[in-house]
Every structure is written in structure tokens, then in C-alpha cells.
Amino acid sequence: MIALLILSFLLPVAIGVSIGLILLPPEKCPLPPLLRLALGGGTGLGITSLAGFVLLPLAGSAYFPVREALLIALALALGFLACRKGAFRGIFAPPEKEGGKYGGLSLSLCTVTGVIAVAAAASFALTTFAEPHGKWDAFLIWNLHARFLFRSGADWTAYFGSGLDWTHPDYPLLLPLTVERAWGYCGVETPAAPAFVAAFFALSVAGLLAAVLWTLRGRGRGCLAAAVLLASPLFILIGASQLADVPLSYFILGAVALLFIHDRRPEPDGGTLVLAGLFAGFAAWTKNEGVLFCALFLSVRPVATLLSAGPKRGVKEFLELAAGASPALIVLLIFKAAVAPGSDLLAGQSPGGIMEKLGDMGRYGTILISYLKTGLTFTQGIPDVRAPFQPNPAIPGIALLLVYHGLAGREVNPQDLRGIVTGWVLVFLVLAGYFFVLVVTPHDLKWHLLTSLNRLLLQLWPLAIFLVFMSARGPGPAPAGTPAVKQKKGAGRKRTGRKQKNGGRMAH
Numbered sequence: 001m002i003a004l005l006i007l008s009f010l011l012p013v014a015i016g017v018s019i020g021l022i023l024l025p026p027e028k029c030p031l032p033p034l035l036r037l038a039l040g041g042g043t044g045l046g047i048t049s050l051a052g053f054v055l056l057p058l059a060g061s062a063y064f065p066v067r068e069a070l071l072i073a074l075a076l077a078l079g080f081l082a083c084r085k086g087a088f089r090g091i092f093a094p095p096e097k098e099g100g101k102y103g104g105l106s107l108s109l110c111t112v113t114g115v116i117a118v119a120a121a122a123s124f125a126l127t128t129f130a131e132p133h134g135k136w137d138a139f140l141i142w143n144l145h146a147r148f149l150f151r152s153g154a155d156w157t158a159y160f161g162s163g164l165d166w167t168h169p170d171y172p173l174l175l176p177l178t179v180e181r182a183w184g185y186c187g188v189e190t191p192a193a194p195a196f197v198a199a200f201f202a203l204s205v206a207g208l209l210a211a212v213l214w215t216l217r218g219r220g221r222g223c224l225a226a227a228v229l230l231a232s233p234l235f236i237l238i239g240a241s242q243l244a245d246v247p248l249s250y251f252i253l254g255a256v257a258l259l260f261i262h263d264r265r266p267e268p269d270g271g272t273l274v275l276a277g278l279f280a281g282f283a284a285w286t287k288n289e290g291v292l293f294c295a296l297f298l299s300v301r302p303v304a305t306l307l308s309a310g311p312k313r314g315v316k317e318f319l320e321l322a323a324g325a326s327p328a329l330i331v332l333l334i335f336k337a338a339v340a341p342g343s344d345l346l347a348g349q350s351p352g353g354i355m356e357k358l359g360d361m362g363r364y365g366t367i368l369i370s371y372l373k374t375g376l377t378f379t380q381g382i383p384d385v386r387a388p389f390q391p392n393p394a395i396p397g398i399a400l401l402l403v404y405h406g407l408a409g410r411e412v413n414p415q416d417l418r419g420i421v422t423g424w425v426l427v428f429l430v431l432a433g434y435f436f437v438l439v440v441t442p443h444d445l446k447w448h449l450l451t452s453l454n455r456l457l458l459q460l461w462p463l464a465i466f467l468v469f470m471s472a473r474g475p476g477p478a479p480a481g482t483p484a485v486k487q488k489k490g491a492g493r494k495r496t497g498r499k500q501k502n503g504g505r506m507a508h
Helices: 002-023 033-054 063-084 103-130 136-155 174-186 192-217 219-230 233-240 245-264 270-286 288-309 311-338 351-358 361-380 397-408 414-439 445-471 493-501
Strands: none
Touching: 002 033, 002 063, 002 174, 002 192, 002 270, 033 063, 033 174, 033 192, 033 245, 033 270, 033 311, 103 192, 103 219, 103 233, 136 174, 136 192, 174 192, 174 270, 192 219, 192 233, 192 245, 192 445, 219 233, 219 397, 219 445, 233 245, 233 361, 233 445, 245 270, 245 288, 245 414, 245 445, 270 288, 270 311, 288 311, 288 414, 361 397, 361 414, 361 445, 397 445, 414 445
């Protein structure tokens, strides 16, 4: 069974890695294989889920073989195109070694991170064995959607008009279609499939966080960041619970991280931004909260570029990001307009009722207090916002980040400044968006806060860790082979010195 599940993931990974090689060719963007793999896995699963939805009208006996045949053809075409572009040359070149007095410390940090990773994997496995079908939202929403799609055949649209509103049939389908495809390989609805998908995304988040920081800021910071994430009990719990929040956090992290890779390139082109837009689109296709992130992402980054590099560059970046996001957004629009019912957050809501809630200051106070209570302890579990605040005896992750940044001090590469500003603005705007959705929620406010707020914060947790480690000092220098310092042929010492003297202007 495990062999079949692994087989079902090989094709998406091949598709995703090939797309990454085409958009970020190694000769122009020398990324390590681990980072390409961390980006490629999620990219491929997003592509296969889009293809699965587009081909759902074929649901029945022909659906699975036709879909897989088309995906194999796509993988071969992408691989051929990557070969023609020479994208496979130099992909396995050994990375530059980090020098300096921090080498031993970095190795020790990697060892500690490895121990934490083993403990996290054991905790993930124990949680999965204890609840093989996941927690409430997993078996009553995400896995239930996958079962309807797997069983219904030609009648796949019947579920969306069934009136089972409590199962949220309006939720996007990236996760259910991924589970349904894995069941297609297994031939049976085994609970191992959603558990495998959950483990894949949890590993991808940790791997992406470590790999991108290792590439941009050095080995030590990459290991430390992964350790902070894997030492967050809620991340392991929600990941093993087979919910969509960890997959969403992966696409949010990937979209923002690719902005930094773009800004570090000596000759940036549209490929990196197209891939970043693709990740933002997949965030929208993963969960309704991702729609808010995608809309803000497509707005905030071009505005930041417009202010720092001029209107022409800002418009160009918007078009590149929108081009990447468009496949997922088009599919999502078709799903929302033609298939899915309305959202439960709007059902039965009148304009007068919404305005009344917006004018109720008590709701603002309740939500603000819940933000503070949950934000201070959410990484350690699920705090009860209805009870008086009780400090958790374990050290919360947010305190670790604040203490680390305070002790280490600030160290920002000028090329990263635009990405850091964009990332933090996105975090605060997304949190503000969640805040006002909770203000007008038709559900009991305290129940809604209790059941959702910790997961909403978790969606942004890997991104917050990434942004802190991108702006703080760390153990060891940035590796010499990163895209940040790779120069064009013929670039001499004088040119490098001028850039340093001018404060290292951002690459446009």
C-alpha cells in the first residue's frame, strides 16, 4: 500500500520539479536540489489537482486512466522542454561550502534539528495511529469530500447540491482531489492515503523552510528555523489531523520565499514571479482563507515594487504574478460559480445584520482579547479563549522568536528589504482580514474563535519564522553560492565594491 502511495506522488513531483527547472533554470538561478524538491512537490500536487477538477466531467470508468495518461504526457513534455533548455545541466553540482569559525556550530545545530525532527516524526506517527481518520474537520469535510468524488462517478456534482451545508461543500478541492487521486492508485479508500498526504505536506513545509533559509542565509539559520517549527506541538497536531491548514501554510510560505529568491537574482526575470504567483493561486485553491492571501499577495508586492522601483516595474511584476496565479484562480472561479453552493459565512446574513455586528464594539474587544490569548500560546496547543488566560508552562514559539531576534540583533541584506516588508505587511493584513470576518460571523462568536483562531494563526506561523530568520543575525555567514552574490561573468572587484558602498541596491 505504501509503495502505491509513493508511486502516486512520483508523477506530481516530476511535474513540479520540471516546472521549477523551466522557470528557474540552474545556470541563471543556482538553487540546491533540496530546495527544488521542496518547491516541486507542492507545485506538482497543485497541478494534478487542477487537472483532476478539469477532467471531473469524465468521471466514471474513463476518468482515472485518461487523467493519468494526460499527466504522464504533461510530465514528458515538461521534461523534454527542460532538457531542450539545458535545465538539467548543473542541477546536481555540489553546493558551495560555508567557511568560517561557525562551521562546527552549524553542524551541531543540524544535529539538534535532526533529533527534534525524529521526535516530531514519532509524535506525528503516534497521533496518526491514535486517530487514523484525522480530527473532526478531516473526516467530516476534507476526507468526506474526497469520498464523494471517489465514489460518485458521473454523479459527482450531486454532492454539491445535496444540502449538506455542515460539510462545507463550498471549500476548494486541492486537498480532496489529492486524496482521491491517491485512493485511485490504491484502488480502495484506505485511511493511509490522507495520512500520507498530510505527512507529505508537513515534511514539505519543514523542508522548504530549512532549504530556503539554508540557501539565502546559511546552514545555521535554516536548521534553527526548522527546529522552531518542528518543536511547535500545534504544527505536528494539526498536520497529523489531516486538515488543510498545513498545506495552506506551505503555499503561503512558498509564495513569499520565492519573492526573496527573485530579489537575490543578479538578472531577475519573470520566471520566479510566475512561480510565486502559481503558489499564491494554489493557496486560494487549498482553502477559502487562501483567497484572501492570494488577493493581498497580488496587491501588496506590486505596490511595494511600484514604490521602490517605479510604476513600470510594479505593473510588470503584477502581470507576472497574475499570470502564475491565473490557472488556479480560473479553476476556482469555475468551481465557485458553477458547482459549489454559497458560503456558510454569508448564508442568511442581511446587510442590516452585518452592519449591526460591525457597529458592536463588544465583538471587537472579544476578538482582540482572543487574538492576544491565542497568539501568546497557540504553538503549544489549543487555548480556550472562553476561559481566563493561563500561561502555558512550555515556552511558546512566539516567545522563542522574540527572544532570539532580541539577542541576535538585526541583520538585513538590502536585497531582502522589499521581501521582508512585503511579508510582514501580508501577515498583518491577513490577520486583519480574519479579524473582520470574525466580527461579522453568523456563528456564535466565542465558539468560532475557539475552533478556528489557533489554526488561522498556524497558517502564517511558518512564514513568520521565515521572516524573523531573514532579518536577524545568525550562526554563520550566508553561503558563497547563493543567488544573492552570484555575479555575471566578467564582473570585477571594483563593481562589487561600488555596490557595497552604495548599500547594495536591490536587483530590478
